[in-house]
Structures are given as C-alpha cells and as structure tokens.
Amino acid sequence: MMGRAADGAIGRGQSLARTPRALLSLGVLAGLVLAAIGAPLLAPHDPFDPATLDLMNGFTAPMTHNPYTGDLFWLGADDQGRDVFSAILFGLRISLFVGMSAVALAAMLGVSLGLLAGYLGGWVDGLTMRAADVQLTFPAILVAMLIFGVAKGITPVAYRDEMAIWVLILAIGLSDWVPFARVVRGAAMVEASRDYVLAARLSGRSGPAIMLRHILPNVLSPVLVIATIGLAQAIVTEATLSFLGIGAPPTQPSLGTLIRTGQSYLFSGEWWILAFPAATLLALALAVNLLGDWLRDRLNPVLQ
Amino acid sequence: MRAHLIRRVLQSGLVLLVVGFVAFSMFRFVGDPVDNMLGPERTQADIARLRTDLGLDRPIPVQYARYLAQAVQGNLGVSYRLGRPVADILAERAPATLELAAVSGLLALVGGVALGVLTAIRRGGIATGVLMTLSLVGVSLPTFLIGIGLIYVFAICLGWLPSFGRGDTVQIGGWTTGLLTASGRRALILPALTLGLYQMTLIMRLVRSQMLEVLSHDHIRFARARGLPEWRVLFRHALQNALVPVITVAGLQLGSIIAFAIVTETVFQWPGLGLMFINAIRFVDIPVMAAYLMLISAMFVAINLLVDLLYLFIDPRLRPAQQRSGG
C-alpha cells in the first residue's frame, strides 16, 4: 500500500486509569508484591525457621485456638503446625522470585537468540530455529523435569538445597525461551528490513550496535506482553512441578509446594491448607494475566 | 518437491536423534535403575552382573547407539519395571492417551474457536467480559488443581461422573477404545475437560485477537461494501482468515496436550502414556522414559509437518504458483 504518511496517530487506546479491571489487577499485584517483600515484617511467624514450629499446632483451624498449645492462627496452621498466613507470605516470595527470575532468564535468552536470528538471518537463524524446534518437542514441564533431574544429579550433594530454587529457575527459564525468541525474531526481521536500520548501517554503525540500540528497543513491547503472561505461566508451572514432586523444597515452600501439600487434605476437612494458598496463587496469576491482557490490547494498534 | 519432502523428513529425523541422545544422557542423572530392580536381598555381585547384562557399564554413546540400532528394528528395549518389551507397553498405553488427547484437543479447538468468535464479535459485551475473565482463571490455576476440583465437585459432591480410570473399554484390533461404551464416555469427560480447558482458553484468546485483527482488514470492508450478509462476512471471510495462524498454535498445543497428559493422567489414574512416564521416572525405567520422549518428539515432529502441509492446503499464498499471471 502506498498510504502517504498520515499525520499523527489515531487514539492511543485506553490508559491504565480508564480501565478499572487493569487498575484493580495492578492494585492486587502491587499488594501481593509488597506483601512478599515485606513478608519478614508482616508475617507473625517465620515459617522457614523449623525451630519455631510446634508440631502440636498441626491442623489448627483458622481463627481457632489450638487445644494443646493455645496458639491462634488467622488462616489456620498446616500439617507441620506452620502458620498458613506466614507460609503464604513467604511462599509468595519464593513463587514471585522463581517466576520473575525464570522469566528474566527466558527473556534474556530468548531475546538475545531471537535478535541474533532475526538480524543476522542465514545459518544463525536456521540453527536457532532448529534449536527452538527441538526445545518445543520437549514441552515445558518435560524440560523442567529433565533439567531438574540432571541438576540434582550433578550438583554436589551438600549444595542441593540451596540449589533447588536456582535449578527451578533454570528449569523453567530454559523451557520458556522459545516464545520470546520467536516473537523477537519475527519483530527483529521486520525491524531489520526497515529503512532506519539501513540508515544506521550507512551511518557506520556496527552490527551489534544496530541490534542493541536500534532494533532491541523496538521489539521490546511484545516482549513485555510475553513476559507478563510468561510470569503467570511460570508461577503455575512451578506449582505443577511441585505437584509432580520436583519443586521448591518443603522446608522452604513456594505457593506451589503449599498447594501440593494442601491438596492431600481436600477430602479430610482441613480445607484451609489448600484453599488459602490456592486463592493467593489464583489472585496472583489472575492479576498478572489481566495486566498482560491489558498491555497486549494497549500495545496492539489493531484493537484500539 | 519430493526431494524437499525427503529433506524435511530427514531434518526431522535429525531432530529426533538429538532429542533421543539428550534424553538418553540426561536419564543417567535421574538415578540408577539397578538399585530398584533388585530386591533388598541382593549382593554387590548381583548388581555387577545385572549392570553387565543391561549394558549399563558401557559409555553412554555406545549404549545410545545400541539402543538406536535396536529401535529401528522396532525393539525399544525392555521395561526395567514391568519386564515387558517397551514397544508393547507403548502400544497398549497409547490408545488411552491418544483418545484423551484427541477428545480434549477437539474440545479445545471447537470450544476455543466458538468462544473466540463470540467474544470477538460481541466485543465489549458483559458476557464477553465474563468469558474473558473466566478464561484467565482457567490459565491461572494449575491443571492438577482443576482436576482435583472437578473430581471433588462432579464425582464426590454431585456423584455424576466417575473419578478415575477409563471405564469399560472395547478392543478393536490392537486398539482399546473407551469411546464405544457409555461408562467409557462418562469416564472421559472430566479428564478431557481438565486437559482441554487450558488449551481451550489459549485458543479462544488467540482466535479472538485474530478475529479482531482480520475484521479490521480491507477485504472485510470490501466484502461489506459488496453487500454480503454479515454472517457470511464473519464466518466465511473473517473466520477463515483468522484461523490460519491458529493452526500453528493449535498444532503446538496438541503437542503440549500430550505432554500435559502427564499431570491429568496422574490425577485421574488414566491408564495412558503419561502415567506410564511418571511411573518410569519414579522407577528410573530408562527404556520406557527414552521411548516415551522419542515418541512425544516423533508425534510433535509429525504434527509440525502436518501443520505445514495443512498451511499449504489452506493458504494458497504459500503454494508455489502454478501459473503466474501475465499477458
């Protein structure tokens, strides 16, 4: 099409303030993140310090006093006598940390590979996309399971516990880079064919400089969308891995680990062990997803 | 054309080889099968003997080469846990998973497309808002939780549907199907729903955004300007174009449906490949794990190939021009 450069753009879509759903989810997300950051201050107990646990508090219902110890728990206590509220706060911390780091890792990997593939093309592109194919053949949870297994096998036994979280990040991060790479590759190919890139080449810019300074900033908006949705997904994947028994260690539970523990008490009447962490996970993932949705709509000119 | 098809298949074969090798070497870290194969009353000598019997004392590439050599002859080795040829086990388990995957895939596709179209053309409606939010709930909850929740509501509280297994099955040739019996169909509902829900919401959201995009295209405007009825514009012109990119995603999703079956099958005790794989991991049953991964990769590669061909069928722009116009 030969559309002559039309003056100015049409409306830039709704701003955050005009969409109550997005605003609400931002509020929820901010609240959860703050709660996670402030967990050590907010939590009545330190659920990661086993010395403070009293097993006899196990299964205390919400807002009731334990008949043996007399302790009161807002959201009840779990099978180990751990305060569910505190566990959720700390679990949130781990879930968010794992999710964000995994997404950061995936984004870094995917964006770099996608940028190289899209800008350089040729065999770099071919190789990267074949690697992506291989990666896709192993769906995310399988990759994560394999990496988890390998990492457990090769990390020195003494460091396993500290490693668990990092391994989890690695596993989820490594299994999630493909969407980033694909989108960035596509966008980079489009951008690389744009005239401003040619102009930069004529200005004497080197390849890396063009990739980093010109193309990268222009491919970041879809990355942002994928990253938000990826964050929600990473948090859920972490929970699923925990369900399959290869998540965060039970002594330092993430939301997923809490849910895994809790789901065995679904039929036995101790609903709070499952319900509160699950509700928190739902709220977190929902908020992130809603925000991602809003971002996508906002960044997509078609939907304006 | 034939040459390209062959090249493509060879490429896929290479992918499979790499996948196989990666998988094969990774399994060595999961654990030592010998430990689980011998009972508590075994001796060091027993262990050494078994290790030699199984060829586990050789270097990994040698083991892999041996494995491949046998695999091409249809011999995928023998399960350490069940002591039966892996090929037989796969053949037995595959129908359950494939039926489950097919039904949930169909559910995801039909439901996803229908809801996607609905939410796209009723943009801004209340029902759309509710559906969009619900769809987010669907992707925000882990599958296993949805499965357990469904069991709790529909099996335990309401007692409408069975909570586990495949129900009665019928043997047709080498294929066991649960689709022909009432109890088999009933048993399929909850697992298929659990497995398909996530994919359905993904497809729905994709269809919606594609529809919205296509609806803004010029050819839709032109179709309206020619006075075509609205349903024809929406369903013939817009939907058809919107579905083209959906094919790729749906193909990828079908691959991940099979992988996600691991979780669903665990929850519903669905006697398929995923359950077999989880058991194999617990038992470090390397031949089963390797075969499963190869099978998944093979399916995936096949699906990809199929999607590519489907594209050619659907999108004439990708076909090599038969007759380039000219004068």
Next chain:
Amino acid sequence: MSVGPVLSLRDVSVSVPGRGARGARALAVDRVSVDIAAGEVLGIVGESGAGKSLLASAVTGLLPPRAGLSGGEVWIAGARVDHLPEARLRRLRGRVVGTVFQDPLGALNPLMTIGAQLAETIAVHLPLSRSAARQRAAEALAEVGIPAPADRLGCYPHELSGGMRQRVGIALALCAAPALLIADEPTTALDVSVQAQILALLKRLCRDRGMAVMLITHDMGVIAETADRIAVLYAGRLVETGPVRDVLDTPCHPYTDGLVAAVPRIDGRPGRLAQIPGAMPPPGARPAGCAFHPRCALARDRCRKDPAPEVAAAGGRAACWFPCRSLPARTDP
C-alpha cells in the same frame, strides 16, 4: 431511475474521536454538499487526511468503527438513505452503490479464488443459479478487460498482477450493475501505464452504463484526465468545486491554486516549484475561521476569525473570503 442526481450529499458531517480530552469529537468531514449525476465522474481531490475516504464511506454507511455520521443527508437515486437500518443499507451496497478500494491486494480475500468471490457477490444480489452466477462472473471479468476470463476464475488474488487485481476489484464492484461507483484512490498503488488503463476502463464503463462515479484521488493529473467535475477538499471542508477544466485552469481558492502550482510538470518548467508552507492540520486541531488561513499568503484578520463564505466562482463555487485573487508570488515566503 429518476432524473435527479444519482447521489446527493447535503451538509454531510463525519465526526471522529478527537485527540484531546475524553469523549471530545472532532469533525473530520465538515458540512460537505455535492451531487453526482448519472454518467458523470466527480473527482474529489485533497491532501492525505482531508476527509476524502470518510466522505466516501459515509455514502453507504460503512464508516470505520469509531467514526460516525454526525449530520447531513445522503440521497441516492432520489431516496434518503442515511437513517436506514443496517439491513436496508446492506441491500444498497453492491447493488446500487459499488465500491473500489485503493489497495487491490488487501481488498480481496486472499484465501478465496476470485471466481468464488465474484460468484458469492452475484448470488447475493441477483437471483441466479450457481452455474449462471459463475457464468456471470466470467462475463464480469471479460467486461473489465481480463483475457481468458473463464480460466482466471480459479486464480487466487496473489497470483494476479497489480493491474489485474484492480480489474478484479472493479469487476466485483460492478457485477451487480450499480448506479453509482465509488472509487477511492483506485490507481494510487499502480504504475502509470497501468493507471492509464484503469482510468480508461472507468471512463468507458461510466459512459457505456451511464453510471455515476465518485473518483477519489490526491493526484491532480488523474482528475484532470478523468473527471467531469472536481471537488477540492481541505481539512474536511469543501473549498472549491466546479467543472474540471475551469477549476484547474483558473483556480479560485488559494489552496486549489497552490496545489495546481506545486505539481512538477513533465513538459519541463525548470526552476523552483511553488510550495504551500506548513501542513494540513488534523481534525480537532483545525484553526478557527478559514481552516486554510495559516498556510495562506492572502490571509487577513477576517480569515482568522470567521469561517469562509461560499461564493460562486468560475463555473462552480469556492469557500473563500478573497476568491480568485492571484497570489503575490508562488515561492516560499
């Protein structure tokens, strides 16, 4: 068909969302009135964003999602159509008013053969059997000068060259024999040689069928070659209208004058081109008074305050406080 104009627009205004505060709307087409008679080609010229396409879409009520008809009347063949329900309007589209778009590739469904697209359009408007519709489709292709039309029915749009696609677009617009054809920049995407053919085709069809044509373009040359009458749009306002030769030879509005002078001539007039300083303001940012005044060398205080009156000018009308004055010098200030 009645004797009056085929299309008559009376003070048609189209509003679009403004740029500033929420809910504010701006007029992208501002009280435009034109008529087109049967067998006549009305050329509409103007810069990008002048409101040409919105005006055209307003005829059949196919405005883009966030634009809306905010005033005026649309009469087609003596009947008022602007307040008709969607279902009635749909019967108008294609049957009474045919439309041709600028981008011939984008306007065709890439996944359907052109034969299928023609057949479905014919089937909607004419009571024909399948095979008869197909037959008619081939005829429609032949009419727009596509050789071996029956063989082309199975082609997909991407298999055709740009010129052929635009012919297919025209065939689609004409297959139900409409009384009015709206052609929105039908040749902008085409090469000059192809453009000449398409324009010749349009002229022939207009003459043969007695069809009214609204030809939209930003190319003065195309108008000069094709149109009977011209309407010049600036910032949503009709600034000048009249018989094409009169307007081009003796433009009355300073904008028309500037436009004509700014076109480089192929027969060589070396030296500097005349230029109109500045750029056309977007809807919502249009100045008070005559919208052209910031770019006009003749502008006085009056132009800045009061909207320009419509006055009779060489064979037509112009909206200007100081019509038909020659400009001081056609170079930059």
Next chain:
Amino acid sequence: PLRWARAGDSLTLDPHAKNEGPTHTLAHQIYEPLLIRDASGGLEPALATDWAPSPQDPGVWVFNLRQGVTFQDGAAFDSADVVFSLNRARSGRSDMKELLASVTGLRATGPYQVEIVTEGPNPILPGNLTNIFIMDEDWARANDAVEVQNISAGEVSFAATHANGTGPYSLVSRDPDVKTVLTQNPGYWGRGTFALQVTDIVFTPIQNPATRVAALLTGEVDFIQDVPVQDLNRVAAEPGLELRSAPQNRVIFFGLNMGAPDLQSDDVEGVNPLADARVRQAMNIALNRDAIRQVVMRGQSRPTGVIAPPFVNGWTAELDRVPATDVTRAKALMARAGFEDGFAIRLDCPNDRYVNDEAICQAAVGMLAQIGISVALDAKPKAQHFPLIANGTTDFYLLGWGVPTYDSEYIFNFLIHSRDDMRGSWNATGYSNPDLDAKIEALASETDMDARNAAIAEIWQVVQAETLYLPIHDQVLNWGATAKLGLAANPEDLPRFKYATLN
C-alpha cells in the same frame, strides 16, 4: 464383583519372579503356598496340613500335604508339584531363592509328603515358605514355563501372563497397571471351610492418593488398601464405609552415619558429629514421637524404641520403651559433646514409600532444630532415595523395615552387620563391630532356640546402647472398605478375599 484398589500393581503373574508385596498379594488370591501366616503372625496350614523337623535328622523338614486339592485347570495336586515348585523357586532366575538359600535338597516321600533338606538344621525354614507358591508341574511343562520368567531381561513367559494355582480365585483377564479381573474357583478345596462370599474381584491400581480416596468415597471401588491417614476420618464418617486397621509389620526409623571419619553433608570440618554417641542420644530424645503419632500420623502409628515390630522374635516390651522427649537434656548432651551451637546436616527422605514419610521428616527437622541441629531436608522418590542407602552415600536418612521372616536375624543381617559381600547391605550407618558380626553370623546355625533367643537379646542390648538408629514408630495399616465387606486387616497388608464376607 468386589472392586479393589491399591497404589501399585502386581509386577508379574509368575509367582517366583518378583519378591514384592503387591505382586504377592495378587498371587495369594490365585496360588497358595504350603503355609500362610494368620492375623497374629503365626503359621497356618495351607497346602500343607502339618509340618515338623524329621525325628531322624534335624536337618530335614517333613511336610504333609493336603489331599483332594486340584488346580484351577482341574489337574490334581500332589507332592511332585511341590518339589517342582520349590525347585523352581530355588532356581537361578527366581527372586525367591534367598529365602530358600539353606535348602540343599527336596524329596517327595509319598504322593502327599515332601521332605526338605537344609544345610544343617534350620528352625525358621517354615516361616520362609509363606510366599513360595505352588504351581502345577504338568501345566508348567506343557506351557514352557518351567524356567522362572527372566524379568530383568524383559522376557515375557506364559506364566507371567497366565496363572493356574490351587487358590480360591482364578484369573479372568489382566491389563497390567490398569485392571485385573478374578473369579471364584469352583473347584476350590476350601469350599465350606472359608466364607468365599466374594465371587468376582476387579483389581485396579490407583496411584494418586486423592483419586484413590475419591474412588472409595464415590463408591466406584469397594475396598482400598492404603487409605491416606488424613482421610481416615472422612472415610470413617462416610455412611456405608468402614476402616479396617491393624498394626503393621513395619518399623520406621532414622539412620545415622556414625562410621565415617567426616560427613559430606554437615558443616563441621574434619569431625563427624554423629560419631559421638551423646549426639545420637541427644537426637534420639529430641524427637517427639507422640506428636508425630498424633499430628502427622493422626494416631495411626505406634511409637517405638526399637527397630523391630512386636511380631518379630526377639522383640521385648523393654526394648520397645519409647525414649521420653527431653529437649533440655538433649541440649545438655549436645553441649557435652562439644556441639552447643549445633551443626547442620542433610536428611535424605523418601516421599512416596511410607505413610507420610516426607511429613515425618519435616516434623523431625523442626524437632532437631530445637537442639540446634539445622537439618536440610532432601525428599525424593524412593527410586532415588534407596540407592543412597544401598551405596552408603547418605549421612542421615529415613528408612522403613518390614520383617517377612518375623525374626530378628533378618534385621541384624541387613541393618546391623558390617557391610560386606553377603550382609549389611542396608546398613548405611558405617557401624562395624566384628564381635557383633560373629554373633549375628552364628544365629543362622544355632538350633537351640533358647540359646538363639539369648544371643538375639544380647545383640539387641548392644544395638540399643549404641543408638545406632533412631526408631520412630511402627506403622498402622488402614484399609477402607464398604461396610458390607467383612474382612479384617492383617499385619502383612495382605487381604485374602476367601475369608471375606458380604452382607
């Protein structure tokens, strides 16, 4: 039909190919051994009606066989089948051969009498025969099933997929890991003797505990063998469902690597804190077994002070006394051992083997934290856990031990004896006491029961004094069933449906 579910499936139908609980449980419905255990662990006649050491030779056991028994295909049962089956169970590929290691010969001394010759007198031989099933020799020969299925080589033999025993139920169909259907054997010899009210059995393995319980609650199955402890109340409260409990012949305990010069997983250099008996004692009394019973096990355990269940010969109430929890004293012991600031260590724990195994470990983490021991918990599937113990690459681990022979010697051989080629294969404590080893080895050929029991008691004294292991509890077994099913739980976790009544 009776629909029966449990976590795992039988691995093969070949009765001698796999020495494993679920495999035997299914086999017990189809096949029969010479004798079986009753609910209290005593021996009960099955295909043998009585047995005794030969009066002439203490190295020979004489078994008199039941008459009038037929196999499910109609063939008659006699001594030749017993000799064939026991020989088969002793053969190289058999997984049961260790149980018959002391047997040197077998002879049929009449159509219904068999003599088993052992290498020297073996008083506990009958106890080893409770899971050695009798097959029909002719059936096996006719179907090429003389050899035991070579399960590790992946062989699938006729006997692995077909079954022909003397038992109360015969095989109708089997889909491994999915479904096994049995129906009553019309020619069963026990007709009239046993209830035999269950006519058909459908067996389904269901791994996921929640799904298993759900299946019971919805009435999709009638009987599940392992009810998760947290769901006991729910099952008990459900109208029409009942719990069947029994103490199980399985003890759960922690192992401590006291033998290594230094530990890999601790934070003290050059010293093994576990080598100090005071540390081990401190850990022992830091554990609150009652709390574990009450909260983690919901009452479904029997805290214990010894790593032998009460069924075992050699167990005494004295040994069993549960050490009182005393954090103060434990801290003092730690201080005296030079670890007043505690130390850090990793605990290896299975998460899919014992009842609430991971939760027990977690609870222990909390309790040990009270005396300054910072425990990092590494929970994993049993397939990855057990190799650590077998290879001795763990410092602190959870283990459960069942005693199929009901005799302490079995425990000593595997858990106490120094690690060598023959014995001590599950002793990952690094404990090695040559004196004690000699005493353990001597048990095998001690024919004087009193002397033998005395030796066992002596060994237990040493074991307890060393605090080699930290015993936690004996598991309690829970079956969930419809109230209609009359079937008591037994310590072997082995439902025998021929006893079951339906009303």
Next chain:
Amino acid sequence: MLVSVPVFASADGPMTGLVRLTGVTRHFDPSPRGPGRILARPRPAPLTAVADVSLSIPEGTVYGLVGESGSGKSTLGRLVAGLLAPSSGRIEVAGRDPQGANAAAIGIQMIFQDPAASLNPRWRVGDIVTEPVAARGRVPRGLAERLLVQVGLDPADRGKFPRAFSGGQQQRIAIARALSANPRLVICDEPTSALDVSVQAQVLNLISDLRRDLGLTCLFISHDLAVIRHMADRVGVLYQGRLVEEAAAGTLFAAPRHPYTRMLLDAVPRLDGGGGRAGLRAGDIPDAVPAPTGCVFHPRCRVAVARCASERPALRAAACGRVACHLA
C-alpha cells in the same frame, strides 16, 4: 552477450564519475519462505533484480532513475550504497567499493521513501540527526540544532520523537541526518512518493537547494517522471532490471528513443488533460513475465518486430545518450 563499449557523452567527459557501475547484476533467491519451501520446485531460477547495468555519475550531478514498480530501482540504489553486494560486476564510489564500512567512510547517505520507517521511532530527533557523527565519535554541541535549522525545522524540536512530526517534516529530519555525515553522494529512493503534492514541493525544493549549496552528487530514484524531470540532470530508464535508455534529462523527455520510455511518457496524466494514454498493444496486460529471449520489452512493445523476440538489443550510444532498442 556483447556489451557495447559505453560512451558517456556527458559534459564531464567519459569515465570520470564519482559513481561507476560496470556490468552490475544482482540476483535474489525467490524460493518461498516458510512451509511453501516443501512444495517449491527444487531450484527455481534466481530472480534477477538488476541485470548488467553500467553507468557513471559525474561528481556534482543528479542522476535520475525511473522505471515501474519492481524494475530494480531500489535494488540498484542499495547496491550503490553498499547495502547489498552485487552478484557480479563492479561498483566504485570515489574509486572504492562501497561495501561494508566503506560506505560511511566515503560519505554515502540515503533518503528513503517512507520517512516514518526511516526514523527509529524510539529515538529522539536530536539523536537521529546526529547518528552518523555519533557512530564515529563525539557529537559536537549544537550540531543537532544547526542541522535542524538547515532543513527548516525548529531547533527546539530536537527533544521530540519522530511520531510528533508530519510526513514532510519527518522527511526533513531524514535529510538532516544525511547532511550530518557531510555526504559526497546522496541516494534518494523515492523521497517524495509518500508525500502530498504540497509537501512534495517543499521537500523537492529543499533537496535542490542543498544540492546546489553543498555541491552534492545525487542518485535520484522515482517512478514519477515529472519529479525526475524536475530534479535530474541525466536520466536512466530501468525496465526489468535493465537500463534501456539513458540520456540528459532535456533530451530524454523531449525526444525519447526507446518505445518503453515513450510509453511511460504517454501514460503520465497531465494537468492539461493531454496525457494518460497507455501506449500498449491492444488487449495486452502489463506486468509481463520476463521475456526469455530477446528484448525484455518486446511482449508489451507496440512496434516490436520479429528480431526483438530473438535477439537482445545492446545498449548502444545514441544522440546524447544510450539506448537499447533495435529500432531506435
């Protein structure tokens, strides 16, 4: 094929060009991307975008290149700018191969068709116009402002993003960027075809002024004959990658020798209504497939004779230029 000895009958004398192209050809691999590859015929013939072009542009002149869409104008421009490598033939700009880093060193700059696409939307205008300087070292203070003033923009605009400008203003920014490199050669690839006439006049005037003041050499590409007529000193006509005619602007427009050139000129709509005749053979459709042999234009040529279909005409010297036609 025989390439006739080129005779450059320009005032600057033969073979003294800032830009010199000798037998430049460029192919593209036309096999479809993506899944279509599977079904593509094994080796589709390579698409020849530019075929055997030889020309020379003397320093300080404007060389206009016209041709229909797809005739290879942009490809030729990119080849000269060193953004593409020729498949065969030689390109020299100021005696050097413009490939790679050389282009910047020689001082080659380009102005593109779509001004919006040629400005990085996430860079501020000040950074955009000084990029060629920044790529080499430090940017002197006030450079951006000076450049903006030079192209008639407000120096205060340097902090804004390109989005805030109209198409004509964006094109001015692009011109400012080209100027900051102190270019010797500016390649203008349809710099005004995305602009309205009134704005086009502004931009064309600006380019003319700068060229005159700075003595720039220019390769000016356009499909609009009137624009070329207005801007160029010498004009080359490209048809399907081949140079079919070349002459001084006045000569070419006054007396076109090649039938294709004549057809183009006839087809141009004129304000006086005297143009717009597509000089094609009756019933013929343009966009012909490339002629396998002979003259590339013969399928569309009104005056073609048998020889045109079999023998490819060489580009030979004709009055004040060169033409590739048997009949010219």
